[in-house]
Amino acid sequence: MGATPPLSPLAPAAFPDLPQIAGVRFATAAAGVRHAGRDDVLLVHLVAGTAMAGVFTRSATRSAAVLDCEDKIGGASEGAAAILVNSGNANAFTGKRGAGSVAALTGAVADRLGLTRTRVFSSSTGVIGEPLAHERIIARLEDLRAGLSPHGIKAAAQAIGTTDTYPKGAGTTVTIGGQSVHIAGIAKGSGMIAPDMATMLVYIFTDAAIDQQILQDTVSALNRTTFNCITVDGDTSTSDTLLVAATGASGIRVTENNVSFMEGLWRVMLDLAHQVVRDGEGATKFIEISVTGAASDAEAHRHAKAIANSPLVKTAVAGGDPNWGRIVMAVGKSGARADRDLLAIWFGDMQVARDGMVCPGYDEDRAAAYMKKDEIVIHVDLGLGGGTARVWTCDLTHGYIDINADYRS
Numbered sequence: 154m155g156a157t158p159p160l161s162p163l164a165p166a167a168f169p170d171l172p173q174i175a176g177v178r179f180a181t182a183a184a185g186v187r188h189a190g191r192d193d194v195l196l197v198h199l200v201a202g203t204a205m206a207g208v209f210t211r212s213a214t215r216s217a218a219v220l221d222c223e224d225k226i227g228g229a230s231e232g233a234a235a236i237l238v239n240s241g242n243a244n245a246f247t248g249k250r251g252a253g254s255v256a257a258l259t260g261a262v263a264d265r266l267g268l269t270r271t272r273v274f275s276s277s278t279g280v281i282g283e284p285l286a287h288e289r290i291i292a293r294l295e296d297l298r299a300g301l302s303p304h305g306i307k308a309a310a311q312a313i314g315t316t317d318t319y320p321k322g323a324g325t326t327v328t329i330g331g332q333s334v335h336i337a338g339i340a341k342g343s344g345m346i347a348p349d350m351a352t353m354l355v356y357i358f359t360d361a362a363i364d365q366q367i368l369q370d371t372v373s374a375l376n377r378t379t380f381n382c383i384t385v386d387g388d389t390s391t392s393d394t395l396l397v398a399a400t401g402a403s404g405i406r407v408t409e410n411n412v413s414f415m416e417g418l419w420r421v422m423l424d425l426a427h428q429v430v431r432d433g434e435g436a437t438k439f440i441e442i443s444v445t446g447a448a449s450d451a452e453a454h455r456h457a458k459a460i461a462n463s464p465l466v467k468t469a470v471a472g473g474d475p476n477w478g479r480i481v482m483a484v485g486k487s488g489a490r491a492d493r494d495l496l497a498i499w500f501g502d503m504q505v506a507r508d509g510m511v512c513p514g515y516d517e518d519r520a521a522a523y524m525k526k527d528e529i530v531i532h533v534d535l536g537l538g539g540g541t542a543r544v545w546t547c548d549l550t551h552g553y554i555d556i557n558a559d560y561r562s
Contacts, residue, residue, distance in 0.1 A: 212391050235268055325421055340426075436547035
């Protein structure tokens with residue numbers, strides 16, 4: 154990884170003031186996994202009874218840590234739990250040695266904190282294909298244990314980053330039965346973003362009391378309209394992990410399909426997903442792709458992802474070019490059903506095409522002025538049915554090449 158690029162122009166003004174989640178403590182340390190002088194390891198301790206849910210990459214080359222987490226999710230919630238994360242090395246495509254590193258790390262955390270190994274979850278992010286020097290992390294575990302604090306969530310967000318230009322956090326408080334339930338989360342991600350079931354590394358915490366299966370079903374459902382609806386570069390990571398921990402420390406029981414809890418968790422997940430896009434490598438514009446009139450929601454999503462992942466669309470937006478012909482191209486190549494003569498396209502509230510051709514009186518100057526904005530909405534209507542989808546992406550600039558051409562140097 155080269156030097157951290159300049160702060161994204163789409164970054165929020167500051168890290169948010171997140172609600173403190175009872176039953177969660179954080180600690181970070183510099184283990185020198187890849188670079189010296191920066192915190193690159195995060196330890197999270199979760200109180201006994203914490204329910205854990207997760208969704209993970211569907212990559213066929215997923216990492217040893219992902220495979221280990223998949224095996225452990227859905228287990229009993231008795232006893233305390235922990236999450237260990239390192240940046241700088243993905244511990245992916247490292248053969249049996251990778252699995253050995255995961256076993257050594259989760260075993261060492263379990264021993265230090267008095268946990269069962271099945272309650273220790275780990276993640277790694279960074280360079281693929283290089284063995285993880287896990288002994289460097291193990292050497293810092295005692296310092297991490299001693300440093301655990303309920304106040305370390307911002308430092309946690311910073312420690313898990315790779316090419317991120319800012320720490321990502323989001324939170325909310327919802328009311329259930331007249332009492333407050335808190336939700337707070339952090340994420341890392343900037344490149345290799347085209348999730349398939351989960352995205353990047355995301356850790357969300359709540360003090361709600363909720364059964365593991367209900368939490369799992371909720372997270373899986375909400376993921377479909379949040380993290381699975383973003384893309385930066387069309388590349389699905391080997392390490393994508395989303396873990397949600399419900400400590401139960403508030404004593405407030407959340408039952409199945411509780412609207413307040415689901416809406417609060419959805420807002421946090423969507424906020425973090427959008428922040429990942431806003432920090433897309435080299436990004437200067439945040440783009441929403443809205444598709445209506447598709448034959449089904451699934452086909453609308455396929456059209457939207459085809460538009461969002463098109464290098465030609467993304468470079469046109471980067472250059473402020475209202476090249477609606479590239480939208481037509483992306484729809485046509487998606488593989489989902491489309492009828493050229495029913496297609497309609499908008500940039501913002503300006504319709505540029507309908508009935509399969511450019512609108513009479515189309516104003517190129519007005520469209521070009523709109524494309525200079527740092528937030529762009531592209532709306533496509535297929536005219537075929539009731540299917541809808543929304544996907545978020547960013548533009549593609551030379552900055553993406555600069556970051557990724559020397560990622561391992």
